[in-house]
Amino acid sequence: xxxxxxxxxxxxxxxxxxxxxxxxxxxxxxxxxxxxxxxxxxxxxxxxxxxxxxxxxxxxxxxxxxxxxxxxxxxxxxxxxxxxxxxxxxxxxxxxxxxxxxxxxxxxxxxxxxxxxxxxxxxxxxxxxxxxxxxxxxxxxxxxxxxxxxxxxxxxxxxxxxxxxxxxxxxxxxxxxxxxxxxxxxxxxxxxxxxxxxxxxxxxxxxxxxxxxxxxxxxxxxxxxxxxxxxxxxxxxxxxxxxxxxxxxxxxxxxxxxxxxxxxxxxxxxxxxxxxxxxxxxxxxxxxxxxxxxxxxxxxxxxxxxxxxxxxxxxxxxxxxxxxxxxxxxxxxxxxxxxxxxxxx
Numbered sequence: 001x002x003x004x005x006x007x008x009x010x011x012x013x014x015x016x017x018x019x020x021x022x023x024x025x026x027x028x029x030x031x032x033x034x035x036x037x038x039x040x041x042x043x044x045x046x047x048x049x050x051x052x053x054x055x056x057x058x059x060x061x062x063x064x065x066x067x068x069x070x071x072x073x074x075x076x077x078x079x080x081x082x083x084x085x086x087x088x089x090x091x092x093x094x095x096x097x098x099x100x101x102x103x104x105x106x107x108x109x110x111x112x113x114x115x116x117x118x119x120x121x122x123x124x125x126x127x128x129x130x131x132x133x134x135x136x137x138x139x140x141x142x143x144x145x146x147x148x149x150x151x152x153x154x155x156x157x158x159x160x161x162x163x164x165x166x167x168x169x170x171x172x173x174x175x176x177x178x179x180x181x182x183x184x185x186x187x188x189x190x191x192x193x194x195x196x197x198x199x200x201x202x203x204x205x206x207x208x209x210x211x212x213x214x215x216x217x218x219x220x221x222x223x224x225x226x227x228x229x230x231x232x233x234x235x236x237x238x239x240x241x242x243x244x245x246x247x248x249x250x251x252x253x254x255x256x257x258x259x260x261x262x263x264x265x266x267x268x269x270x271x272x273x274x275x276x277x278x279x280x281x282x283x284x285x286x287x288x289x290x291x292x293x294x295x296x297x298x299x300x301x302x303x304x305x306x307x308x309x310x311x312x313x314x315x316x317x318x319x320x321x322x323x324x325x326x327x328x329x330x331x332x333x334x335x336x337x338x339x340x341x342x343x344x345x
Contacts, residue, residue: 001207001209001258002207002258002259003134003137003204003205003206003207004138004196005137005195005196005197006137006138006193006195006196006204006205007193007194007196007199007201007203007205008191008192008201008204008205008343009192009194009199009203010073010075010076010191010192010201011072011075011189011190011191011192011312011313011316012068012069012070012071012073012074012190012313013068013071013187013189013306013309013310013314014064014067014068014071014189015186015187015188016053016055016187017053018053018054019051019053019299020051020052020053020054021044021050022043022044022047022049022050022052022182025043025157026040026041026042026043027040028161029161029164029165031165032165032170032175035170036170036171036172038172043179043183046275046277047275047276047297048275048276048277048298049183049275049297049298049301049302050299051300051301052153052184052186052299052302053186053187053301054153054154054157054185055152055154055186057154057155059152060094061088061092061093061094061100061149061150061152062088062094062100062104062107062150063150064150064186064188065088065100065150065188065190066103066104066108066148067188068150068189069148071190072190073108073192078144078192078194078198078200080109080110081110081111082143082198083110083111083114083144083146084114084115084136084141084143084144084145085114085115085133085142085144085145085146086101086105086108086110086115086116086117086146086147086148087101087116087118087119087145087147087148088101088116088119088148088150089119089121089125089126089128089149089305090120090125090149090304090305090306091120091122091151091304092152092304093118099116101148102116104116110146120305121305121335122220122304122333122335123272123304123307123331123332123333123334124272124305124332124339125304126149126191126306126309126331127305127309127329127341128210128339129147130205130341131208131210131341133145133146133147134193134205137193137194137195142195143194143195143198144192144194144198145192145193146190146191146192147190147191147193147309148188148189149189149190149304149306149309150188151185151186151187151304151305151306152186153185153186153301153302153303153304154186155230156184156222156230156231156232157181157184158230159230159231160178160181160182161182162230163178163232164178177234177235178233178235179235179237180233180235180240180302181235183274183275183297183301183302184302184303185300185301185302186303187303188306188310189306190309191309193205202323202345203343203345204343204344205342205343206259206341206342206344207259207341208255208259208339208340209258209339209340210251210337210338210339210340211247211254211338212336212337213243213246213247213335213338214335216239216243216247217335217336219236219239219240219334219336220235220236220240220334221233221234221235221334235334240334240336241274241278241281242281244278244332244338245281245282247332247336247338248282248285248332248340249285249286251338252330254340255328255341259342263286263287263288265326266288266327266328267326267327268292268293268315268320268325268327269283269288269292269329269330270308270311270312270315270327270328270329271283271295271308271311271330272331272332272333273295273297273300273301273303273307273308273311274297274302274307275297275302279293279295279297282330294314294320294321296311308330308331312329321345325345326342326344327343327344327345328341328342329341329342329343
């Protein structure tokens, strides 16, 4: 896919105030650790995640997605009355019906002609939603569209710890499949995309490509717990990392071909934030230097679909994405699915 008329008008994000360290989570697992002969510190050592944040219990996805949306809109003079599409793209939702996008739409006071719906694809939902909005802009259907997401990893982490502690037959293998769940965190992000002739931003979305590796669908799956009082997720982290890297490598080649870029033309990359091993493995496989990336997982963990856009926003605020660069957005989600986009700042 190629885009000639799509600009990234503004990003915004929101984060919980309180942080929780990996050590604090492991202290809640002490009965399990002592039983299995494990030591506190392994979670940070293996993931590189020092801390992460969780919303207060009961926080709705729409509430924090709205906060991020308002942050994005406050950075531009673009009239929200001209927004023609709103997509809520996170895994977390307020309820099954109606769409959480409806809540955000009403709270933002968007016009009746602005279509709103939910779109979810694990950690890749936000990036996928950006392409849907971009296509609508490129085709001339709308002048602008807004993508929002609000993820809350707190319930999953709490349920994972509870399940491990209360399991009398817990084994080391159970810790291994629950490991990825303990890296999940909370955050919210938003991105306003606009047509070039009405944009005040120089950031241009040039295009992108995607690939599916659905033969790996069983490597990471989350669903309601059997007790019906929460969600649990099982992940083969090592297999997922290698399968994801292989899929990303193939997608990277397609991205460069689609955009007529060479690898040496890429100045910066913004990746989905998973952990230290995934970062090193991915960038190494793509032949990219660690200095090209802007990692946030050490202090924010894996915020699902929010991780990549929030990291882009923080990288830009930190001066990591000055004007005149070519930036590749490297998105991936369980399933497996990979979508990479090109941006010119």
